[in-house]
Amino acid sequence: MVNSLIISRFDENLKWLEDHQNFNIIIYNKGKNFTCKSLKNIINIDNVGRESHTWLYHIVENYNNLDDVSIFLQGRIDDLDCMSYKDPNIYLKKINKIGFAVSRLGLLGPLHWGHNVGIEHIPKYASQWNKNEISRSKYGFRKFAKKLFPEIPIFVATSYGGCFAVKKELILKYKVDFYKKLLETVSKHKNPIEGHYLERLWCYMFTKNSLLIDSFKDVVKTKLERSKLIK
Secondary structure (H helix, E strand, O other): OEEEEEEEEOOOOOOOHHHHHOOEEEEEEEOOOOOEEEEEEEOOOOOOOOOHHHHHHHHHHHOOOOEEEEEEEEEOOOOHHHHHHOHHHHHHOOOOOEEEOOOOEEEOOOOHOOOOOHHHHHHHHHHHHHHHOOOOOOOOOHHHHHHHOOOOOOOEEEOOOOOOOHHHHOOOOOHHHHHHHHHHOOOOOOOOOOHHHHHHHHHHHHHHOHHHHHHHHHHHHHHHHHHHHHO
């Protein structure tokens, strides 16, 4: 079995990857060119579409040659708190049940399907939104999701941070043209709102809501953890 780490990098220090040479490491670099003796497979691509573009680019380019398990991670994961395992090997331990794994699930409900996913109210994105540094969409989050998945319910298991692991067979449930169309959608802007939509839809895309009950449990867990931090 071959397992890959698919890394979306801009300017992050990737020294942490030196401890994970048991994986097939593929780095998609969207920043300045760099070299590293221990990291051989570095591919320079355009800085568009956030990490969603990177994942789709990898899938499209390797559709007929995917590794058994692909773990999609950002160049830096130690700042994502509970939304990413700090040790990629944990994804392999968690993935056997359904072929998909994330560090922590979230939940989409009636209040989460706003046109812009409420991004204008998220502190780290509000300024970018107001300066039009995040592109707009004529569809809005709910319509975008329904175009992809007409059967998608109101309550949906989700995850944040764009970090997850998925088995090859789950990726191949969709034809390559499905991914090509999505890739085109997020290839037109450095920070498209569709990239934020997809971050919230990867889990449903590959699991069809089989993790819904688990998502309720994780939401409670996250709220308890954050309440303790606030105190």
